[in-house]
Structure formats: structure tokens, C-alpha cells
Amino acid sequence: SDKKKVAMDDLQVSALAASATILIFSAIYWTVQIQSVREMLEMAY
């Protein structure tokens, strides 16, 4: 039914939105962390 299709769409759209948020924030966080470790290693060695 159309009603079920919309409900599925809602689940999938919310899953995509949440996934995109997680992937973007994780990429930023780990890039910053790796960069800070790289700077620490450069200062040490």
C-alpha cells in the first residue's frame, strides 16, 4: 500500500540522514586526531 511505502521511505531517509551525519563527524574527528598525533611526532622526532 501507499501508506506502507511512505513509512519505509521515512525509515530509509532517517537512516540516510543519521548515517551521513555519523560519517561526516567521524571523518572530521579522526582527521583532526591523526593530524595532532602527526604534529606531536614531528615535534618529538
Add this chain to the structure above:
Amino acid sequence: MSTASLGSYYRTIITVAVVLLATAFLFSSLRVDAWVGLKPFFEWMGTTWFGVIGTTWGAVFAVVQAFHLLAMALMGGAIIVSDGRLLGLGFSEMDEREVLDKSHTIFSRSLAVVLLTGIFMACGVAMKIYYLEVYWYKMLALSVGILFTYGIKKPLLAKSLDDISPLVRRAVALSSLVVWFSVAGAGRWIGFSG
């Protein structure tokens, strides 16, 4: 898009609202206020039975930590199996529904062990973790992981798997892997700090 059809996307609207509110909280002074306000709670944690045992008997702390890490490993295995299956990277000879359901059961039980042992360990090193930035990133990732798994991934996969678009399947599996490996990575970072 009419109001009626907007109402059909209530889950998406709630998800976006939660993301915006959390982002606003993280980038505002409220975050620092909350951190300062939590200090008495962390000081109290150190005075509880868990805190006293954790700081007095190192062997007890080490045994609890061993169970914490074993449960984390079990959780990681369950995530690799379920998300690997969703990504089509393995276990294709097994029924997909069975793989997802059984791995979710293992995941939930090991998460319970992780949380219980984690609370004990947090009491033992309460003031150390209070001042560790990476601890708060771990708690953020853990909260996001739990909300994502039980609020997004589980309801999505409860539907007929054939109705889920390949893009959504891959995005959900990849972000699940990323968020839980971020929790594990931040946890190890705490272990090597201070």
C-alpha cells in the same frame, strides 16, 4: 511537500532535530557548563564502593577490565558479521535474516556487559577520565552508537530486507562500523592516557 506528507516523515524530522540540537549543544557554552556541573558527580563516583574497590585493589580493576575488553571484542565481532553481511563482504551462504538477528542478540548482551563493567571502571578512575577530553568523545560516540543502533538500524532492518535500497544498506552498515570502532578506538586512547 504538503503538511500531510511532512507528517509521514516524522522519524526523519526527529532525527534531523536531534542532530541539530546535539550540534548546537556541542558548539555552545552549554557544553562547558554541563562539564563543570558534572564535577561533583564524578567526585562522588570515586567515593562509591566501586570507586573504593577499583582504586584499592588493582587486581579487581584488571579482572573487570579484562571482561570489559572481552565484551568489546565480542561486540566488535557481532558488528563485523552483521555489517559485513549488509555490505555483501561475507557470510553470503547464510540466511541474511538469521545472521542479522543472531548477531544483534550477541551485540545487545555484550553491550550490557560493556556498560556494567564500564561503570565500575569509571568509578575507579573517575577524576582521571573527567579531565580527559577523549573520554567525552568516547561517551559521545557511545551515545550516538546506541541511539543509531536501536533507534535507526534495528527498526530499519526489522522490515523486509528486499525493500531497503542498496545505498541505505551500505550507508547504515558503514556508519555502524565507523561509530563502534570510534568507541573502541577512543577507549584504547583512554587506556594509554595518563
